Amino acid sequence: MAELSSQALRVEELHKSFGSHQVLKGVSTTANQGDVISIIGSSGSGKSTFLRCINLLEMPDRGRVIVNGEEVALRRSRQGQMQPKSWRQVERIRSGLGMVFQSFNLWAHMTVLENVIEAPVHVLGISRREATEKADALLAKVGLYDKRDAYPAFLSGGQQQRTAIARALCIDPAVMLFDEPTSALDPELVGEVLKVIRDLADEGRTMLLVTHEMRFARDVSNHVLFLHEGRVEEEGPPQQIFDAPLSSRCREFTRTVH
Numbered sequence: 046m047a048e049l050s051s052q053a054l055r056v057e058e059l060h061k062s063f064g065s066h067q068v069l070k071g072v073s074t075t076a077n078q079g080d081v082i083s084i085i086g087s088s089g090s091g092k093s094t095f096l097r098c099i100n101l102l103e104m105p106d107r108g109r110v111i112v113n114g115e116e117v118a119l120r121r122s123r124q125g126q127m128q129p130k131s132w133r134q135v136e137r138i139r140s141g142l143g144m145v146f147q148s149f150n151l152w153a154h155m156t157v158l159e160n161v162i163e164a165p166v167h168v169l170g171i172s173r174r175e176a177t178e179k180a181d182a183l184l185a186k187v188g189l190y191d192k193r194d195a196y197p198a199f200l201s202g203g204q205q206q207r208t209a210i211a212r213a214l215c216i217d218p219a220v221m222l223f224d225e226p227t228s229a230l231d232p233e234l235v236g237e238v239l240k241v242i243r244d245l246a247d248e249g250r251t252m253l254l255v256t257h258e259m260r261f262a263r264d265v266s267n268h269v270l271f272l273h274e275g276r277v278e279e280e281g282p283p284q285q286i287f288d289a290p291l292s293s294r295c296r297e298f299t300r301t302v303h
């Protein structure tokens with residue numbers, strides 16, 4: 046079906062608990078190619094856990110995750126924990142997803158270039174030469190070609206985050222996952238990172254973006270999920286979510302956050 050082949054990511058009824066704390070209570074979403082989906086909601090509503098379950102940094106308890114048409118296969122261990130049926134599949138699924146964290150997570154002992162080519166060379170088995178060519182092009186795109194041989198400690202937060210974005214792009218992911226990519230930045234550095242994300246959206250990259258930058262979410266996304274206590278309380282186009290939300294919780298939230 047044409048509909049299925051345009052789906053970069055589908056998540057159905059995701060559930061996740063930590064001990065007795067139910068953090069996700071059945072969250073679903075579908076990202077077609079080129080969709081930019083922003084995920085908003087108060088701290089603790091489950092936004093990070095949702096992204097972390099999608100790329101299997103956390104194992105969902107229940108629900109389906111389908112990346113690029115491939116469904117993640119999980120099983121329950123004797124101890125009752127969910128685990129992947131195949132770690133090779135986990136690697137494949139992860140190589141379809143480019144993750145960018147709030148805290149950059151660059152390797153401090155590697156240069157910018159080495160950070161960017163690490164996964165293509167060591168996970169995907171691409172030659173160093175080919176990976177370097179690609180990395181250089183991506184570094185030029187995020188405005189960091191001249192920093193390729195620098196170590197992260199010598200970069201500003203904005204430059205580190207742009208490096209992390211280039212690194213995530215270097216595996217050619219079907220979907221980019223951003224978890225509050227500008228929350229750890231000094232205010233004057235936020236704009237340069239948002240610009241890179243906006244350029245990716247304009248190019249038609251498929252993305253899920255957790256953010257507190259409401260104006261940016263409104264401009265860049267075609268769909269918004271408002272999470273509340275582990276459920277999608279409301280979703281829709283940004284005009285609905287920000288101008289005419291149906292849910293009073295959503296109205297309250299978008300009114301108080303800027």
Ligand code: ADP
Pocket residue numbers: 063068086087088089090091092093094095
């Ligand atoms: P958000 O990103 O929306 O702020 P999170 O997904 O980080 O929310 O967290 C949702 C809830 O799950 C919080 O109460 C948090 O403390 C809890 N939580 C997240 N990760 C873990 C974990 N690894 N172990 C236990 N509790 C966790």
Ligand code: MG
Pocket residue numbers: 092093094224225
């Ligand atoms: Mg979070």
